Amino acid sequence: MAELGARHLTLVSRSGRPAPEAAELLAGLAEEAEVDIVRADLGRTEDVARLVRHIEAGPRPLGGIVHAAGGSYDERLISELTWESIEDQLEAKAYGGWLLHEATEKAFPDLEFFVVYSSVSSVLGGFVAQGHYAAGNAALDGLADWRARRGLPGLALNWSSWSRVGMSSRMNDVLIQELKRGGVHLFSPTRALNTLVGLWDQPRGQRVVGDFDWDRYMAGRVTGDLFFDRLARRAAEDDGGLDVAALAALSPADRAAAVTAVVREKVAAVLHLEEGDELDPNTEFVSLGLDSLMAQQVRSGLEQAFRLPLPASLTHDHPTVRQLAGFLGERIGPAPAA
Ligand SMILES: NC(=O)c1ccc[n+]([C@@H]2O[C@H](COP(=O)([O-])OP(=O)(O)OC[C@H]3O[C@@H](n4cnc5c(N)ncnc54)[C@H](OP(=O)(O)O)[C@@H]3O)[C@@H](O)[C@H]2O)c1
Structure with a gap:
């Protein structure tokens, strides 16, 4: 309140005593505002x-x-x-x-x-x-x-x-x-x-x-x-999340295409690729220049999009667009029939 500009404060409680962790704060407050304590x-x-x-x-x-x-x-x-x-x-x-x-x-x-x-x-x-x-x-x-x-x-x-x-x-x-x-x-x-x-x-x-x-x-x-x-x-x-239920209801092929598109989009955004830049689905992320900080950005973008908690080792364990999309596709929908 004092930081917001209040210069006169009436503080009320039954005991009139501050909680132990507030005692120091209260002492400092008296320098900024006139403090009246009422029981x-x-x-x-x-x-x-x-x-x-x-x-x-x-x-x-x-x-x-x-x-x-x-x-x-x-x-x-x-x-x-x-x-x-x-x-x-x-x-x-x-x-x-x-x-x-x-x-x-x-x-x-x-x-x-x-x-x-x-x-x-x-x-x-x-x-x-x-x-x-x-x-x-x-x-x-x-x-x-x-x-x-x-x-x-x-x-x-x-x-x-x-x-x-x-x-x-x-x-x-x-x-x-x-x-x-x-x-x-x-x-x-x-x-x-x-x-x-x-x-x-x-x-x-x-x-x-x-x-x-x-x-x-x-x-x-x-x-x-x-x-x-x-x-x-x-x-x-x-806040940018996908309709995961609708994705899960797609056919395996359509779901794989939709998930791949999201993975491409997130990876391309982190790598600052321009629209139209080729992102080979089989090229390993490290050879595209994805470092560990970027890997965490990809992971949190995908967590937000799919509303799934994902492991920190995500892009390490699934190191290409194709593999990562395959992994995510299985997490959100039933595996295709063998
Ligand atoms: N801290 C949290 O994580 C949290 C989370 C959700 C909601 N809240 C709410 O936020 C408020 C403040 O929480 P806090 O953590 O600061 O609690 P607190 O440390 O227990 O402080 C509560 C204050 O209320 C005073 N009080 C209690 N009953 C009173 C009464 N009948 N008449 C006048 N004063 C009374 C107490 O002083 P006396 O005992 O001397 O009267 C004390 O100064 C509470 O309403 C709490 O439910 C807190």
């Missing part, structure tokens, strides 16, 4: 009213709100949930979000932003022991959407797991490994904050922010996934 529990009406009165009594109007409260980490299967554990997750998010909305709507009608830190758990599903956490985040998503529909600022950020700081740094190793196996990569705080800066001029909407390996994510699912079908697959198709 309040966002889940309590009287605390939120007191907070709003405190800001109203101050010398400046409120420019906007970032609701980033929450994050108590509690893993429980649905059968293990108690009302207490559910309340604990809803308190800061569902109640806190609503109370902040209610208390500030009249007091500060000219807010420029109302950003809520939600989580991918409310859109991706699949976090089996986080149903109550997902519910709290879904409430925040709904609040941002509801505000936006009424013309008020409301932006929900469904963060994926951050690395190094915050609640995900307190996750146990088993869960971290489970996330990684499921195609969810940890997102660095710097990358997350750069993304936030990029979204700053969009005061309304909902954004899922994270680093996902969708092939891996889908590989672990037997039931399909609505979010993937509606949004991620569409985005993947837009």
